[in-house]
Amino acid sequence: MHPAILETRNLTARFGGHVAVDAVSCTFNPGEITAIVGPNGAGKTTYFNVISGQVPASAGAVFLAGRDITRWSVARRAQAGLGRAFQLTNLFPNLSVFENLRLVVQARQRKGARLLQRADSDHSVLSATQEVFERVRLTPKADQLVTELTHGDQRKLEFGFLAALDPVVFMFDEPTAGMSADDAPVILEMIASLRGDPAKTVLLVEHKLDVIRTLADRIIVLNNGVLAADGAPADVIASDVVQDAYLGRTLADV
Numbered sequence: 001m002h003p004a005i006l007e008t009r010n011l012t013a014r015f016g017g018h019v020a021v022d023a024v025s026c027t028f029n030p031g032e033i034t035a036i037v038g039p040n041g042a043g044k045t046t047y048f049n050v051i052s053g054q055v056p057a058s059a060g061a062v063f064l065a066g067r068d069i070t071r072w073s074v075a076r077r078a079q080a081g082l083g084r085a086f087q088l089t090n091l092f093p094n095l096s097v098f099e100n101l102r103l104v105v106q107a108r109q110r111k112g113a114r115l116l117q118r119a120d121s122d123h124s125v126l127s128a129t130q131e132v133f134e135r136v137r138l139t140p141k142a143d144q145l146v147t148e149l150t151h152g153d154q155r156k157l158e159f160g161f162l163a164a165l166d167p168v169v170f171m172f173d174e175p176t177a178g179m180s181a182d183d184a185p186v187i188l189e190m191i192a193s194l195r196g197d198p199a200k201t202v203l204l205v206e207h208k209l210d211v212i213r214t215l216a217d218r219i220i221v222l223n224n225g226v227l228a229a230d231g232a233p234a235d236v237i238a239s240d241v242v243q244d245a246y247l248g249r250t251l252a253d254v
């Protein structure tokens with residue numbers, strides 16, 4: 001049997017006396033989009049932070065492709081294929097949007113590329129960069145500086161970086177929050193395009209029920225840091241835990 005690509009075992013995050021993530025054991029499989037839902041403060045973002053390494057685990061463990069990565073740095077986890085939207089603060093402000101994205105694609109492709117393959121690789125860097133631009137619909141903005149982009153376009157660029165890094169596991173935390181109705185579909189299409197790719201695993205924290213219904217193969221529910229439900233979307237949405245007053249209200253509101 002193959003190990004799950006990503007697994008958390010009794011994963012726990014405490015802040016002082018508060019247990020934000022409480023012994024969550026869960027596995028995530030290739031080819032699956034899992035929506036993570038739960039009321040505000042349930043620990044969804046903290047769960048992501050402990051998986052990606054931004055917050056240290058207080059107890060429990062995280063496994064990536066069977067390897068214990070619990071004590072690994074954020075950078076090492078990213079290199080091993082754990083992908084979260086890139087921080088735009090890591091950009092070169094004096095380079096164009098295109099050049100910034102090209103550098104990410106290049107760094108990704110050069111990993112292991114030999115010097116003799118340089119010419120070929122330059123060509124493939126350019127075409128891969130263009131392909132990512134088309135995916136996030138930023139082709140017309142390619143020559144602008146990052147600082148000149150609107151908020152929505154900056155968010156699209158973040159997702160462009162993520163696509164360029166081509167991780168094994170994609171983690172999206174409320175990906176369309178604060179985006180306009182024009183910009184949001186680009187991101188949702190990008191996530192949808194990962195659907196059915198047997199090599200990709202997607203974790204999606206999302207409040208919007210229509211988005212969950214469209215994209216998710218599975219839903220897990222966090223409540224007070226505890227894994228409260230895990231199953232097929234229709235079953236979980238119909239379950240008592242989701243129909244429960246406060247969460248039912250959260251989901252029904254949207």
Ligand SMILES: Nc1ncnc2c1ncn2[C@@H]1O[C@H](COP(=O)(O)OP(=O)(O)OP(=O)(O)O)[C@@H](O)[C@H]1O
Pocket residue numbers: 015018020038039040041042043044045046047
């Ligand atoms: N760095 C931190 N220091 C102290 N407490 C924190 C920290 N990060 C999160 N918390 C607390 O942990 C709990 C879980 O927060 P978290 O942001 O993970 O919830 P969430 O499910 O993502 O909520 P939302 O739906 O509002 O985004 C909250 O009580 C929050 O105040």
Ligand SMILES: [Mg+2]
Pocket residue numbers: 044045046
């Ligand atoms: Mg959150």
